[in-house]
Amino acid sequence: MFEVRIHSRGGQGGVTAARLLALAAFRDGKYATACPFYGAERRGAPVVSYVRIDDHPIRVYSQIRKPDLVIVLDQSVMDVVDVLHGLKPGGVVLLNGIGPYPLQGFSSYTVDLTGIALRADLVIAGSPILNTPVLGALAKLGIVSVDSVKKAIAEMFSDPRNVQAAETAYRELVV
Amino acid sequence: MLTIATGNKAVAAAVRQVRPSVIAAYPITPQTEIVEQMAEYVTRGELDSQFIPVESEHSAMAACIGASITGARTFTATSSHGLLYMHEMVNWAAGARLPIVMANVNRAVGPGWNVWAEHTDAFQERDTGWLQVYVSTVQEAYDTTLMAFRIAENESVLLPVMVNLDGFLLSHSMQSLETVEISDFIPPLRLPHAIDPENPAGYGTLTGPDAYFKFRWDMERSMRDSAGVIRETEDEFARRFHRKYGFVDEYRCEDADVVVVAMGTLGKEAEVAADLLRAEGVKAGVMRIRWLRPFPRLDLAGRDVVVIDRDYSFGFGGVIAKSLAATARAEPFSVIAGLGGQEVTYDDIAEFVRTRSPGTEYWFGVNDNV
Missing domain, CATH: 3.40.50.920 (Rossmann fold)
Structure with missing residues (x-):
């Protein structure tokens, strides 16, 4: 089972990112569940969502303790949350940001999701949309296929700029 | 069709296919997504139902009772405090022998104010004469909601059914969902004691001890008979749709x-x-x-x-x-x-x-x- 934990702030689309990733994995022919953890959050508060991907039906509902991959949509949560907590040794960290972010014992990747969203004018209520471009980055990391990412985004969003933003992130992420 | 959905959306998808004539509901976390989705189906013209946005859960169940006694298929959804607020009418629905189906998204009862999963809300209604079923996956939520209508409306049962799913853990989790073509799996509802203007009768009038006692025994007899109907329905579901459930x-x-x-x-x-x-x-x-x-x-x-x-x-x-x-x-x-x-x-x-x-x-x- 491949387990993913997504850190973001309320309103940034972390929950939708989890659902998109689950849908893309499902379109790849895998079993997938997306379980957002709902606390007493509101807009701007740090939030966490979980995605599990497996070749077999998934029977686990409890929170992910030892993720294989951590996604950080907003680096400012790292001031208040230990995003590496429980991450498996050699695990992968995908950060929204500019420039390398080396993390001892883990493979880290950065991609400027905010910049991609702003350049594509993907903004809702003043916030750049991060959940569709991040899917492109996940395809580049080989978590899900590019085809399934495009399908998943198209199923949930009619605006074609969402798929384009994912393609941009796929191109821009250096692995 | 194979897709991916939350527990709430799976319940809504099933109810849409069953096409209740009346849906009366009031939003409450973590159930709100169900009634929102039902309202959206109706607004988009995908479901020809009367959607009644009532002012409380007590009214939601009262409206379902009023509609159901005319022989109309009815649905509502609630959670926790909403369920407890309709408690009086929950009893009434069962006693009036109305095959209402309700989704209850299990949530703790305050105080302390808490929106997360617990079964105590539904357990407080367990002696009301409703059938209660608890599901564990998105697929099961969908399948069981379909079966709930067929079981409730069976002439040997005619008791309401509550479909329970864990708040957030299931209501907001996304998993795969295979929807089915229900065809004639759920026959049209024929309520034997439906209001008929041609044959006026009294409903809910003062009932003496002897008649009341018989009504209570009749509820229990139907509850016992429901076991066979549940088994038959689950077997028929497995035969048609290849997913097997049991008690x-x-x-x-x-x-x-x-x-x-x-x-x-x-x-x-x-x-x-x-x-x-x-x-x-x-x-x-x-x-x-x-x-x-x-x-x-x-x-x-x-x-x-x-x-x-x-x-x-x-x-x-x-x-x-x-x-x-x-x-x-x-x-x-x-x-x-x-x-x-x-x-x-x-x-x-x-x-x-x-x-x-x-x-x-x-x-x-x-x-x-x-």
Whole structure:
């Protein structure tokens, strides 16, 4: 089972990112569940969502303790949350940001999701949309296929700029 | 069609296909997504139902009762305080023998104010004459909602059915969902005591002890008969759609020395615990109770039993553990866990089994054996 934990702030689309990733994995022919953890959050508060991907039906509902991959949509949560907590040794960290972010014992990747969203004018209520471009980055990391990412985004969003933003992130992420 | 959906959306998808004439509902977390989705189906013209946005849950159930007594198929959804607010009408729906289907997204009852999963909300309605079923996956939520209408509307039953799903854990989790073409799986509703202007009759008038007593026995007789209808419906569902359900979902129980009994998502998570224990040489199995009313017969003879209650009856105990002690002559290790959405993992469940002490009650996370 491949387990993913997504850190973001309320309103940034972390929950939708989890659902998109689950849908893309499902379109790849895998079993997938997306379980957002709902606390007493509101807009701007740090939030966490979980995605599990497996070749077999998934029977686990409890929170992910030892993720294989951590996604950080907003680096400012790292001031208040230990995003590496429980991450498996050699695990992968995908950060929204500019420039390398080396993390001892883990493979880290950065991609400027905010910049991609702003350049594509993907903004809702003043916030750049991060959940569709991040899917492109996940395809580049080989978590899900590019085809399934495009399908998943198209199923949930009619605006074609969402798929384009994912393609941009796929191109821009250096692995 | 194969897709991916939350538990809430799966319930809504099933209800849309069953096409109730009247939906009356009031939003409450974590159920709101169901009524929002139903309202959207109606607004988009995908569902030809009367959607009544009432001012409270008491009114939601009252509106369903009023519609149902005309012979109309009705649906509502609620959760926790919403369910308790409609308590009077919940009793009325069953006593009036109305086959209303309600989704209840299980949530703790305040105070302290808490929106997370617990079964105590529905357990407070367990003696009202409603059938109650608890589901553990998105697919099961969809399948069971379909079956609920057929069971409730069967002439031998004519009692309302409550479909329960764990708040957030299932209501907001996304999993795969295969929808089906229901065709004639759910026949048109024919309510024998529907209001008929051509034949005026009195409803809900003062009822003397003799007639009242007979009505109560008639409810119980139908509740007993519902067991056969449930079995027949689940068999027919399996025949048509190739997914098999029962009163109790058993996992690796054939040769089990110790059985974990639980409901909802904890019953599914317990399967992983059973696998872990089997790898250690412990012959563990899981019985996940689906139907709480009518209460199932469990074959627990000669086995250790660990019951996880995500509920509590103060001054009495875990309701499932006590019920099994009474009906299955079990002496369970009674674990109280998951109240108010308390995190319970498969590792925790495996540890309950390893450290079991038959006949005692254990509050998980409280460092006391009671």
